[in-house]
Amino acid sequence: MDVTARPLAPSVETGLVRAHGLAAILMLFGALTFGVLASTELLVPDLAGGSVWLSWGRLRYDHTQGIMLGWLANAFFAFLYHAVPVLTGRPVTSLRLGQWLFGLWNFAVVLPGWVLVLAGFSQPLEWAEFPLVVDAFVVLSLMLAIVQFLPPFFSRGLEDLYVSSWYVIGGLVFTLLAYPMGNFVPELVPGARGAAFSGLWIHDAIGLYVTPLALAIIYFVIPAATRRPIFSHFLSMLGFWLLFFVYPLNGTHHYIFSVIPMSAQKGAIAASTILGVDVVLVVTNLLLSLRGAGIFPRDPALRFVGTSAVFYLIVSIQGSVQAQMAVNQAIHFSDWVIGHSHLAMLGFATFAAAGGLIHIWQRIPQARYNPTALNWAYWLLFAGVVVMVTDLSAAGLVEARLWGSAAPWIESVRAAAPFWMIRTLSFVPIAAGFITLLVGLVTGDRGAGLLAVEHSIGLEPVEAIAPRLAAASAAEAS
Amino acid sequence: MNGRLLRMSYLVASVGGVGFFALSVLVLGVWPGRTLEDQTRRMSPDHPLGLSLSEQRGRVIYGRDGCAYCHTQQVRYVGADVSRFGAPTLAWETRFDYPQLWGTRRIGPDLSREGAVRSADWQLSHLYSPRSLVADSVMPAFPSLFEGAPDRPTQEGRDLLAYLETLGRARELAGPEGEARARAASGGMPEMMSPVLNASPAKARRQGDHPALAAVRDPGRGAEVYRQNCAGCHGVRGEGDGAGAQGLHPRPANLAEHEYTLDRLGFALWNGVAGTAMPAWRDLPPADLSAVAGVVRAFYAERREPAIPAAVIELGARVYAAHCAQCHGEKGAGDGSAVGELRVVPTNFVTQRPSLAASLAALRNGIDGTPMAPWGGKLSEAELSAVAYFVRGFYNP
Numbered sequence: 001m002d003v004t005a006r007p008l009a010p011s012v013e014t015g016l017v018r019a020h021g022l023a024a025i026l027m028l029f030g031a032l033t034f035g036v037l038a039s040t041e042l043l044v045p046d047l048a049g050g051s052v053w054l055s056w057g058r059l060r061y062d063h064t065q066g067i068m069l070g071w072l073a074n075a076f077f078a079f080l081y082h083a084v085p086v087l088t089g090r091p092v093t094s095l096r097l098g099q100w101l102f103g104l105w106n107f108a109v110v111l112p113g114w115v116l117v118l119a120g121f122s123q124p125l126e127w128a129e130f131p132l133v134v135d136a137f138v139v140l141s142l143m144l145a146i147v148q149f150l151p152p153f154f155s156r157g158l159e160d161l162y163v164s165s166w167y168v169i170g171g172l173v174f175t176l177l178a179y180p181m182g183n184f185v186p187e188l189v190p191g192a193r194g195a196a197f198s199g200l201w202i203h204d205a206i207g208l209y210v211t212p213l214a215l216a217i218i219y220f221v222i223p224a225a226t227r228r229p230i231f232s233h234f235l236s237m238l239g240f241w242l243l244f245f246v247y248p249l250n251g252t253h254h255y256i257f258s259v260i261p262m263s264a265q266k267g268a269i270a271a272s273t274i275l276g277v278d279v280v281l282v283v284t285n286l287l288l289s290l291r292g293a294g295i296f297p298r299d300p301a302l303r304f305v306g307t308s309a310v311f312y313l314i315v316s317i318q319g320s321v322q323a324q325m326a327v328n329q330a331i332h333f334s335d336w337v338i339g340h341s342h343l344a345m346l347g348f349a350t351f352a353a354a355g356g357l358i359h360i361w362q363r364i365p366q367a368r369y370n371p372t373a374l375n376w377a378y379w380l381l382f383a384g385v386v387v388m389v390t391d392l393s394a395a396g397l398v399e400a401r402l403w404g405s406a407a408p409w410i411e412s413v414r415a416a417a418p419f420w421m422i423r424t425l426s427f428v429p430i431a432a433g434f435i436t437l438l439v440g441l442v443t444g445d446r447g448a449g450l451l452a453v454e455h456s457i458g459l460e461p462v463e464a465i466a467p468r469l470a471a472a473s474a475a476e477a478s
Numbered sequence: 479m480n481g482r483l484l485r486m487s488y489l490v491a492s493v494g495g496v497g498f499f500a501l502s503v504l505v506l507g508v509w510p511g512r513t514l515e516d517q518t519r520r521m522s523p524d525h526p527l528g529l530s531l532s533e534q535r536g537r538v539i540y541g542r543d544g545c546a547y548c549h550t551q552q553v554r555y556v557g558a559d560v561s562r563f564g565a566p567t568l569a570w571e572t573r574f575d576y577p578q579l580w581g582t583r584r585i586g587p588d589l590s591r592e593g594a595v596r597s598a599d600w601q602l603s604h605l606y607s608p609r610s611l612v613a614d615s616v617m618p619a620f621p622s623l624f625e626g627a628p629d630r631p632t633q634e635g636r637d638l639l640a641y642l643e644t645l646g647r648a649r650e651l652a653g654p655e656g657e658a659r660a661r662a663a664s665g666g667m668p669e670m671m672s673p674v675l676n677a678s679p680a681k682a683r684r685q686g687d688h689p690a691l692a693a694v695r696d697p698g699r700g701a702e703v704y705r706q707n708c709a710g711c712h713g714v715r716g717e718g719d720g721a722g723a724q725g726l727h728p729r730p731a732n733l734a735e736h737e738y739t740l741d742r743l744g745f746a747l748w749n750g751v752a753g754t755a756m757p758a759w760r761d762l763p764p765a766d767l768s769a770v771a772g773v774v775r776a777f778y779a780e781r782r783e784p785a786i787p788a789a790v791i792e793l794g795a796r797v798y799a800a801h802c803a804q805c806h807g808e809k810g811a812g813d814g815s816a817v818g819e820l821r822v823v824p825t826n827f828v829t830q831r832p833s834l835a836a837s838l839a840a841l842r843n844g845i846d847g848t849p850m851a852p853w854g855g856k857l858s859e860a861e862l863s864a865v866a867y868f869v870r871g872f873y874n875p
Binding site: 041042043045046048050051052055056057058060061120121122123124125126158161170173174177178181185186187188189190191192193194195196197198199200202208241244245248249251252254255256257258259260261264267268329332333334337338403404406407408409410413414416417 | 484488491494499501502503505506514515541542543546548550554555556562566567568569571573575576577578579580582583584586587609612614616617621763
């Protein structure tokens with residue numbers, strides 16, 4: 001199926017696209033601030049002056065929850081309000097429901113979650129730090145999201161669903177199933193047994209929530225922007241089903257060499273290895289679909305998602321290697337893993353979400369659009385990710401080396417300090433990148449995005465298309 | 479026909495997808511859980527100690543403030559972990575942990591056996607101001623758990639301390655019987671049942687002889703080691719007045735007022751000083767210990783000793799025999815008959831000589847936080863000075 005052959009669905013709720021898109025970026029600044037403060041506190045530990053609200057642990061909780069639920073989820077919702085009508089030719093269930101979902105997600109989940117964590121109400125569970133009361137609203141919102149986005153797929157029939165649709169359906173359904181696993185079960189099942197479930201969720205959060213929705217965006221944007229079908233639908237579907245079969249089986253690889261039965265650990269290691277192979281299939285298909293567009297395509301949306309696919313490949317191969325016992329033994333617990341998770345969330349997921357956001361923004365009539373700023377955003381973010389991930393990976397190797405020696409523990413903290421300094425400095429290009437991303441979406445000429453799409457002009461200066469824009473407006477007015 | 483086939487295949491795949499998700503929960507969650515439950519039953523002592531209310535509240539604070547995001551509570555079955563932290567964490571040790579606090583990142587050390595590794599006043603001082611004790615620590619300070627001073631914790635501060643002191647406690651208390659039981663039931667993984675429950679070098683265990691320190695002069699390295707590890711409590715000039723000294727009882731030794739033999743320093747550095755906040759420093763290489771011993775010995779400036787009349791010495795000997803020898807020993811070696819009942823070992827005057835001023839001050843005022851009582855009102859001025867002179871004569875460098 002060729003996504004671009006279909007005319008833009010008139011039923012796209014552009015108000016909700018804009019609302020979620022802007023909320024995503026605003027919350028991204030919040031999550032970024034928490035992250036920068038936490039990383040600075042490793043350099044200046046008394047930065048918070050003893051304020052418990054701003055102590056490292058609470059900032060760390062808010063940073064990751066903010067990225068996952070504030071930035072990415074809002075960006076995904078924005079994308080779904082555009083993509084679901086386009087993919088199905090049918091409107092989402094209800095505008096009213098969308099307003100409720102927007103309100104609940106931002107004002108009953110993310111904002112109160114942040115405040116409650118800072119005030120000392122939280123769970124010490126990775127990727128599940130918001131307190132139980134907020135988790136209840138997350139589950140409710142996920143149910144509403146399913147009601148909002150999935151009926152159009154089913155009313156249309158499943159015969160010729162494009163792969164993005166499969167990822168959307170899978171992502172929403174499995175996130176709802178997996179979320180309670182990490183957020184509720186460890187409160188009821190103690191210690192090592194609870195950790196087994198935590199391990200499942202730590203991986204499902206990335207594998208069944210972030211990855212499917214990010215891939216849905218990449219699979220959507222590439223054919224829409226290149227105006228060519230995806231390279232192989234067979235590979236698409238193979239990749240999709242393998243991913244959903246294998247991803248959930250990875251969880252225990254976060255607890256290798258623990259007391260959790262060795263057979264479960266080995267199963268998870270095997271699944272992690274297969275997953276790497278699957279991702280090679282998926283990304284090969286994506287990159288072959290990008291043939292001819294260049295390594296850095298002119299369309300900023302296409303460039304973001306193309307790079308996202310490459311980050312996805314690297315981070316997944318990294319994941320397969322990290323799960324191997326010999327590697328895991330050394331790098332587990334170290335900054336290497338922090339580098340890995342930033343490559344996943346800031347490299348792969350954020351680049352996909354940003355590309356998706358730019359893509360749908362281009363298609364909102366009369367939305368402002370500034371391709372120069374978006375071009376800057378891309379390069380700043382790209383530089384920031386590369387510096388941060390390289391730096392943290394090196395830090396992890398140094399730490400692993402010292403931990404394996406007889407050196408006192410504090411030596412590893414001393415050795416990490418210069419790496420932490422560079423990591424904190426990588427905030428500069430990253431923050432600048434996010435600011436220019438926002439600038440790219442709120443400045444520039446109204447309708448410049450649509451014009452760029454219609455003429456496939458990517459980064460052509462606005463002056464060159466101004467006459468055509470005027471003509472188009474005149475035609476619309478008459 | 480084709481459409482129907484496709485629909486069927488999607489249906490099968492969808493059911494399969496949900497099935498795989500359910501499978502993952504079964505094989506990576508439920509089934510390991512049953513195995514772990516069974517393991518817990520077989521390896522656990524019959525009545526493992528749970529947490530008191532105060533300890534449970536402390537656990538909530540530990541979770542709330544993200545302690546588990548820098549400190550794991552899980553020693554892995556990995557040589558590097560075991561040699562640093564002790565025996566791998568068994569399932570039964572975490573049986574009361576709702577929710578689990580294993581952690582996946584170590585910026586600070588693993589804490590699964592932290593209980594009794596450090597003294598209570600060390601822990602409180604460290605929570606109040608980590609860098610006053612560990613110069614290069616990046617741990618956040620938690621002054622909100624205190625009323626303005628490290629020895630004045632709030633209820634929350636006491637709760638958190640109580641929780642920290644439980645870490646590893648149940649396994650310690652289960653003792654050799656518990657270990658034997660776990661070993662017998664461990665079946666597939668006996669190779670990593672480390673005989674050392676807690677490998678923390680900071681835990682004062684009298685095992686292994688302390689290394690003989692060399693009388694080296696390496697002021698550069700020694701000063702660096704001293705700054706990083708010692709100055710926080712003992713102060714930059716060794717006067718026992720570092721920022722970390724504030725909340726410690728007894729106070730850190732005033733190194734400028736004592737002469738130490740190398741052997742005495744080697745013993746204290748290797749084993750720590752029981753009953754005080756002074757931890758063992760076995761994780762430092764012996765060369766560093768020698769270098770820092772050189773720095774410590776240099777703090778004591780030689781001063782002119784007045785000539786002591788024989789009569790004074792004789793009075794000192796009499797007073798000492800009457801009042802001091804029970805604890806400090808007849809020959810001043812800190813080995814009197816009462817030693818076994820004391821929380822802090824009495825000073826051994828053979829290996830450590832206080833300055834006259836320090837000796838007099840200790841006699842007059844006692845030493846806070848130790849069994850050394852003040853003798854100011856009980857002995858006459860002449861007796862005090864006589865015994866202060868007398869004890870300095872035991873020193874045998």
